Amino acid sequence: MSAVGTYFYNIFRSLYTVVVGMKITINHLFTRSATVQYPTVKMKIPERARNRLYVNIDDCIGCDQCSMACPVDCITIDTIKSTPDVDLGLTSKNTKKRLYVPRFDIDIAKCCYCGLCVWPCPTDCIVMTDVYEFSEFDRKKLVYSFSNMTSEEIAGAQERLKKYDEEQTAKKAAAKAAAPITPPPPKPEPPAS
Amino acid sequence: MLQPPTLPTNYTVKQGHIKTSTGKTIRTEEMIINMGPQHPSTHGVLRLEIVVDGEIIVDCIPHIGYLHRCFEKHCEHMTNYQQVIPYADRMDYCSAMTNEWAFALATERMLKIEVPERVEYIRVIMAELQRIASHLIAVGTYGIDSGAFTPFLYTFIDREKILDLFEMTCGARLLYNYIWIGGLSHDLPPKFVEQAKDFVRYFRPRLKMLNDLLSYNEIFVKRTANVGVLPKDVAINYAVSGPQLRGSGVNWDLRRDDPYSIYHKLEWEPQVGKGEMGTVGDCWDRHIVRMHEMEQCLNIIEQAIAGLPEGNVQAAIPRRIRPEKDAEIYVRTESSRGELGFYIVSDGTASPFRVKARGPAFVNLSVLPEIAKGGMIADLVLIAGSIDIVLGEVDR
Amino acid sequence: MEFIQTLLANELVVSILLSLLPLVFIIAYALVVLYTEMKVAAHIQDRVAYMRTGWHGLLQPIADMLKLLQKEDIIPDKADRLLFRLAPIIAFVGTYAAYAVLPFSSIYIGSNINLGAFFLVAVGSLVVVGILMAGWASNNKWSLFGGVRSAAQMISYEIPTAIAIIIVVMITGSLNLQDVTKFQDGGIGNWVVFGGPLPWLQKLMLMPFTIITFFILFVSSIAEVNRTPFDLPEAESELVQGFNTEYSGMRFAMFYLSEYANLFTVSAVGVALFLGGWSSPFGTFMSGPVWGLFWFVAKAYVFVLVQIWVRWTVPRLRVDQLMYVSWKVLTPWLFVCLLSVGLILVL
Numbered sequence: 001m002s003a004v005g006t007y008f009y010n011i012f013r014s015l016y017t018v019v020v021g022m023k024i025t026i027n028h029l030f031t032r033s034a035t036v037q038y039p040t041v042k043m044k045i046p047e048r049a050r051n052r053l054y055v056n057i058d059d060c061i062g063c064d065q066c067s068m069a070c071p072v073d074c075i076t077i078d079t080i081k082s083t084p085d086v087d088l089g090l091t092s093k094n095t096k097k098r099l100y101v102p103r104f105d106i107d108i109a110k111c112c113y114c115g116l117c118v119w120p121c122p123t124d125c126i127v128m129t130d131v132y133e134f135s136e137f138d139r140k141k142l143v144y145s146f147s148n149m150t151s152e153e154i155a156g157a158q159e160r161l162k163k164y165d166e167e168q169t170a171k172k173a174a175a176k177a178a179a180p181i182t183p184p185p186p187k188p189e190p191p192a193s
Numbered sequence: 194m195l196q197p198p199t200l201p202t203n204y205t206v207k208q209g210h211i212k213t214s215t216g217k218t219i220r221t222e223e224m225i226i227n228m229g230p231q232h233p234s235t236h237g238v239l240r241l242e243i244v245v246d247g248e249i250i251v252d253c254i255p256h257i258g259y260l261h262r263c264f265e266k267h268c269e270h271m272t273n274y275q276q277v278i279p280y281a282d283r284m285d286y287c288s289a290m291t292n293e294w295a296f297a298l299a300t301e302r303m304l305k306i307e308v309p310e311r312v313e314y315i316r317v318i319m320a321e322l323q324r325i326a327s328h329l330i331a332v333g334t335y336g337i338d339s340g341a342f343t344p345f346l347y348t349f350i351d352r353e354k355i356l357d358l359f360e361m362t363c364g365a366r367l368l369y370n371y372i373w374i375g376g377l378s379h380d381l382p383p384k385f386v387e388q389a390k391d392f393v394r395y396f397r398p399r400l401k402m403l404n405d406l407l408s409y410n411e412i413f414v415k416r417t418a419n420v421g422v423l424p425k426d427v428a429i430n431y432a433v434s435g436p437q438l439r440g441s442g443v444n445w446d447l448r449r450d451d452p453y454s455i456y457h458k459l460e461w462e463p464q465v466g467k468g469e470m471g472t473v474g475d476c477w478d479r480h481i482v483r484m485h486e487m488e489q490c491l492n493i494i495e496q497a498i499a500g501l502p503e504g505n506v507q508a509a510i511p512r513r514i515r516p517e518k519d520a521e522i523y524v525r526t527e528s529s530r531g532e533l534g535f536y537i538v539s540d541g542t543a544s545p546f547r548v549k550a551r552g553p554a555f556v557n558l559s560v561l562p563e564i565a566k567g568g569m570i571a572d573l574v575l576i577a578g579s580i581d582i583v584l585g586e587v588d589r
Numbered sequence: 590m591e592f593i594q595t596l597l598a599n600e601l602v603v604s605i606l607l608s609l610l611p612l613v614f615i616i617a618y619a620l621v622v623l624y625t626e627m628k629v630a631a632h633i634q635d636r637v638a639y640m641r642t643g644w645h646g647l648l649q650p651i652a653d654m655l656k657l658l659q660k661e662d663i664i665p666d667k668a669d670r671l672l673f674r675l676a677p678i679i680a681f682v683g684t685y686a687a688y689a690v691l692p693f694s695s696i697y698i699g700s701n702i703n704l705g706a707f708f709l710v711a712v713g714s715l716v717v718v719g720i721l722m723a724g725w726a727s728n729n730k731w732s733l734f735g736g737v738r739s740a741a742q743m744i745s746y747e748i749p750t751a752i753a754i755i756i757v758v759m760i761t762g763s764l765n766l767q768d769v770t771k772f773q774d775g776g777i778g779n780w781v782v783f784g785g786p787l788p789w790l791q792k793l794m795l796m797p798f799t800i801i802t803f804f805i806l807f808v809s810s811i812a813e814v815n816r817t818p819f820d821l822p823e824a825e826s827e828l829v830q831g832f833n834t835e836y837s838g839m840r841f842a843m844f845y846l847s848e849y850a851n852l853f854t855v856s857a858v859g860v861a862l863f864l865g866g867w868s869s870p871f872g873t874f875m876s877g878p879v880w881g882l883f884w885f886v887a888k889a890y891v892f893v894l895v896q897i898w899v900r901w902t903v904p905r906l907r908v909d910q911l912m913y914v915s916w917k918v919l920t921p922w923l924f925v926c927l928l929s930v931g932l933i934l935v936l
Contacts, residue, residue, distance in 0.1 A: 011918060014411040021902045024406050025343060025633045034350050035637045048379060050364035071276040114279035114370040115378070128364070226730050248734075248908065340817055340905030346634035406902070412818055413904045570734070571821070571907045 059125035062099035066117035237584030291528035311504035327529035418471030421576035435531025440479035660838030672726035677843035683715025739822030770866030810855035
């Protein structure tokens with residue numbers, strides 16, 4: 001196309017495409033807007049949503065699997081072994097609980113909401129809920145403590161454990177003193193190489 | 194020791210003289226400007242140091258590292274390989290599924306795991322949906338860079354529908370932790386197939402509307418055609434990949450040329466820039482390659498949904514991931530931005546010894562000084578936008 | 590206007606009062622146009638704008654103004670203090686002075702001078718000076734870019750504006766805007782954009798040229814106001830607000846106000862010259878001094894709406910393309926129109 005032809009063609013094309021664009025925008029001017037007016041209207045959250053964590057501490061057996069699975073180390077668990085004379089009860093899956101859980105802290109500010117802690121839990125006690133409005137003004141309030149043991153209960157459990165351990169060591173020492181010395185079993189022959 | 198590229202401290206701006214027609218001489222001087230980390234259109238925290246002569250760019254030096262989060266170092270301290278997936282998500286946060294897939298693929302090849310067929314199909318559907326979502330961000334922000342504020346809002350409305358699909362499946366909208374080593378975390382929910390088909394039907398006319406509003410608008414064409422031309426040989430020499438490479442006329446797509454998963458069973462065409470509105474390899478070509486790619490993604494999604502087999506998506510997930518000592522592997526995939534590769538070295542323990550991520554945005558960005566020289570500042574913004582960088586991937 | 594003079598019988602007080610009337614109008618109009626732009630932009634983009642301040646955000650412009658009024662006044666350390674302070678004032682003065690010659694109604698015009706159109710073009714250049722000062726005095730390389738680009742742009746686009754005004758003056762025979770409007774009184778057929786109140790043969794031959802001239806005047810007036818697609822001086826994506834970068838609080842409000850006032854001015858000039866100003870399109874129905882005000886403001890407002898519509902649709906032009914459009918497209922076409930209109934009027 002000659003230079004003059006290109007000149008006129010460019011002018012025509014500019015005007016035409018601008019008019020096409022303006023037609024599209026004026027159409028959108030009269031369509032319903034896509035805004036959902038939060039917080040008066042809240043959208044429905046799907047059932048698999050991964051938001052704030054919740055721990056049902058009555059079901060927790062203190063296995064530490066969730067804490068090891070967390071990639072950002074936001075779960076801190078302390079456990080105290082229980083003594084045979086105490087019955088901690090059963091979890092909802094009818095397994096026996098053997099550990100006290102005096103401390104189960106989740107720093108929800110560090111949590112990356114990946115859901116990796118939910119999968120290894122044997123009793124399904126840690127779940128991701130659909131709560132997403134939990135902002136606080138104070139950062140310390142974002143460390144959630146799920147344990148419900150009072151400090152007297154914790155002290156009592158530690159006491160009982162200490163006593164039980166001392167009894168066990170005393171029993172072992174007495175059994176060792178009373179038992180005859182037996183020679184260890186012979187080692188098996190290594191295979192001829 | 195390698196120094197990062199900067200202007201030398203004794204760099205003196207070049208001074209010149211212009212003789213006017215009346216015989217007077219006007220003294221001119223170059224200017225060093227900082228298009229700083231905080232800028233509305235550098236797509237993240239990227240610092241560009243520009244030396245300008247009036248409006249013409251004489252030199253351009255990118256400075257990166259403002260978003261470095263030590264991803265590769267973190268990987269060495271994970272308790273197992275499965276924990277790396279949330280971290281890999283956060284590298285290229287606009288296109289998270291492709292990152293997870295690349296890492297999972299690398300580990301699966303190292304451990305020689307065969308994933309079920311259903312897993313492959315679902316991974317392809319998710320990756321292609323993610324590619325559409327990522328290109329929608331690229332196109333929307335490119336419109337804002339050039340001054341048209343409206344297409345951005347339209348692309349984000351479409352993107353919301355894709356994110357709804359993802360939220361329905363795995364629970365998260367941006368950083369999914371969905372593609373696990375050996376399988377997936379959840380199977381597709383019952384309503385997914387229907388909603389995905391609805392989305393495909395809804396999106397095709399929207400693509401046409403976006404093209405009418407932005408891509409073929411004469412002002413946009415005049416801004417982007419013949420600007421930032423990246424010749425074929427320069428692109429190949431700089432190891433550029435993805436839509437940027439295809440925009441320069443090189444017909445190279447890892448999904449076809451180094452195939453992984455089930456891409457060889459599906460019918461689709463890699464889109465190549467043809468220089469319709471200017472030279473081959475200009476910003477308009479890269480933009481239109483992205484627009485056409487979104488259409489091809491729709492085709493792939495339709496075919497994958499039609500051929501989806503039954504199966505258990507968690508059948509092949511290993512209980513313990515412990516590769517052999519001194520096993521190393523490099524696997525590359527086609528992410529939304531180009532060739533995303535993971536190089537993993539294992540030392541026999543449950544956590545990797547070294548993970549190196551080859552980020553496509555980092556390599557694509559290296560070509561910026563080459564193609565920006567000689568253009569204007571207004572062009573620089575559009576060239577940086579057409580490279581489609583995500584600083585999370587550049588800095589890791 | 591005369592009866593106010595007889596009421597107060599003191600010329601100085603009367604002139605001050607009459608010259609403050611457009612200021613009241615500007616402030617009221619600025620609130621309306623802020624709200625309109627915000628809502629129209631939002632609905633074009635499929636979203637809703639403010640909904641909380643007042644019913645559907647009606648009180649939002651007032652909130653914006655209050656916020657700007659009580660902001661801290663920051664002047665950068667190494668900025669040129671005098672120029673920095675003067676720049677918004679000069680930009681606003683340039684815009685406001687143009688209101689002196691706009692014929693709001695048949696009984697009210699700020700200053701009924703015989704050089705109305707010429708005065709408009711002359712005073713519009715003051716805004717350029719203001720923007721240049723803002724760009725230079727901010728001691729910021731990005732503001733400098735914005736100021737320099739703006740100067741080049743506004744100077745180039747004054748030429749198509751001036752030539753378009755000359756074409757109208759040729760048809761109507763007077764530079765006085767009030768006389769130009771009176772010339773077009775009597776219904777839609779008498780408007781200059783349709784050829785003016787001339788014999789129908791001349792009208793038919795004039796019509797294509799006047800329509801093109803009106804369109805070109807509209808385009809160059811968008812450029813004068815620094816709006817997309819010509820908003821390079823304040824290109825938000827590149828220059829972080831351009832010459833406006835270092836301004837905050839009341840000074841920024843002055844620039845903002847002067848931009849919106851300018852929007853109205855150029856629309857009003859186009860309306861006064863081409864579309865009959867305050868005259869009603871129905872002839873004598875709905876005409877009169879108060880109706881005249883309504884028609885004038887309504888017609889100008891329609892063009893303000895069109896400018897808002899264009900802003901949110903179209904990308905922006907680069908500097909050299911801007912210059913190309915002005916010098917190589919608008920000006921030659923206007924010269925062709927000028928010669929043709931002259932020939933047709935002579936014959």
